[in-house]
Amino acid sequence: MTAMSDLTASQRLQAFANPARFMALSDRLLPACAVVTCLLLAAGLYLSLFVSPADYQQGETVRIMYIHVPSAWLAMFGYMVMAGASAVALVFRHPLADIAAKSAAPIGAAFTFLALVTGSLWGRPMWGTWWVWDARLTSMLILFFLYLGYMALWATIEEPVRAGRAAAVLALVGSINVPIIHYSVVWWNTLHQPASVFRIDGPAIASSMLMPLGVMALGFTLFFVTLLLVRMRAEIFRRRVRVLRLARTER
Amino acid sequence: MQNFFAMGGYAAFVWPCYAIAALVMAGIAIQSVMDFRAQQRLVRELDKGKAARPRAAAREAGPDR
Numbered sequence: 229m230t231a232m233s234d235l236t237a238s239q240r241l242q243a244f245a246n247p248a249r250f251m252a253l254s255d256r257l258l259p260a261c262a263v264v265t266c267l268l269l270a271a272g273l274y275l276s277l278f279v280s281p282a283d284y285q286q287g288e289t290v291r292i293m294y295i296h297v298p299s300a301w302l303a304m305f306g307y308m309v310m311a312g313a314s315a316v317a318l319v320f321r322h323p324l325a326d327i328a329a330k331s332a333a334p335i336g337a338a339f340t341f342l343a344l345v346t347g348s349l350w351g352r353p354m355w356g357t358w359w360v361w362d363a364r365l366t367s368m369l370i371l372f373f374l375y376l377g378y379m380a381l382w383a384t385i386e387e388p389v390r391a392g393r394a395a396a397v398l399a400l401v402g403s404i405n406v407p408i409i410h411y412s413v414v415w416w417n418t419l420h421q422p423a424s425v426f427r428i429d430g431p432a433i434a435s436s437m438l439m440p441l442g443v444m445a446l447g448f449t450l451f452f453v454t455l456l457l458v459r460m461r462a463e464i465f466r467r468r469v470r471v472l473r474l475a476r477t478e479r
Numbered sequence: 480m481q482n483f484f485a486m487g488g489y490a491a492f493v494w495p496c497y498a499i500a501a502l503v504m505a506g507i508a509i510q511s512v513m514d515f516r517a518q519q520r521l522v523r524e525l526d527k528g529k530a531a532r533p534r535a536a537a538r539e540a541g542p543d544r
Contacts, residue, residue, distance in 0.1 A: 229521045256490035277497075282487060287487045287488075287489060287494060288486040288487035288488075288489045288493055289486075289489045289492055289494075291486070291493050291497075292492065292493060293495060293519050295496050296496070299500070322539070334489065334507065334521050335507060338503050338504070338506075342499065342500055342503055342504075344498065345496075345497065345499055346496045349492045349493075349495055349496045349499075352492060352494065353489055353492050358519045364529070372534045375484070378505050428497070451504065451508075455507065455508060457512050458511045458512060458515050459511050459515075462511065462514045462515035462518050462519075463513055463518075465521070466518045469518060469521045469522055469525060472522070472525040473524070473525065476528070
């Protein structure tokens with residue numbers, strides 16, 4: 229085998245798309261990912277429950293933000309990973325791309341569920357309602373259904389290549405919902421507040437609250453990455469099992 | 480300490496939020512690891528059954544290219 233340094237950039241990318249190499253690399257990365265995730269989540273939990281102050285208007289309910297906002301970000305991040313990997317799978321037929329897309333879906337769905345439930349728990353005391361059909365909440369609910377539909381499609385088609393192609397098309401069509409979620413608070417008159425962190429004029433939130441939020445968001449992101457690696461490894465083994473069984477029945 | 484758990488009267492909203500997050504995240508983490516272990520065990524069992532060409536199985540793991 230040629231040394232890595234002799235390869236062109238695209239060949240190097242191809243080499244990492246090789247499942248066997250991915251297995252070796254992820255095996256080495258996973259312990260570190262898991263440890264850093266635990267440390268960040270522990271630090272984030274401490275900062276958001278003990279260090280950060282109560283809000284002058286919202287009181288202690290502001291602590292819901294440290295779960296709700298990172299969950300909502302990861303819900304959208306997860307969809308972008310899924311749709312991006314689906315595009316790569318459709319165009320370049322990368323062996324790992326649709327494995328990545330399939331593995332991202334349940335994690336993204338879990339975070340979407342969390343964003344919806346924690347938002348509801350926050351809305352009840354602050355807005356006086358558990359749920360309202362405004363643009364932000366509705367588009368987030370649609371995101372949840374898109375995840376479920378995507379997973380259902382994988383579950384109903386037995387053959388992985390065909391399932392992957394159909395699911396990738398669904399993921400790409402559904403990706404129109406991501407900018408709609410983001411801009412929903414601008415385009416429509418919503419009960420949900422507009423963005424307060426990613427703004428052109430900088431974050432409109434006190435640093436005593438931005439810090440815990442940032443640590444939590446980082447922890448959630450690493451949690452996502454770690455689980456994505458674990459699920460991709462499981463999926464690679466699952467396909468290997470399928471191939472071995474097919475080979476066995478052919479003999 | 481009493482104050483901390485009371486969450487300024489919002490205990491009924493703040494604590495369920497953290498509890499559900501912990502439950503869902505722990506749940507998907509455990510499910511992912513258990514699924515990985517189960518698939519790994521299956522591969523090992525099947526590989527043992529046909530030790531003649533174990534490398535071919537590794538190469539076939541990805542989708543058709």
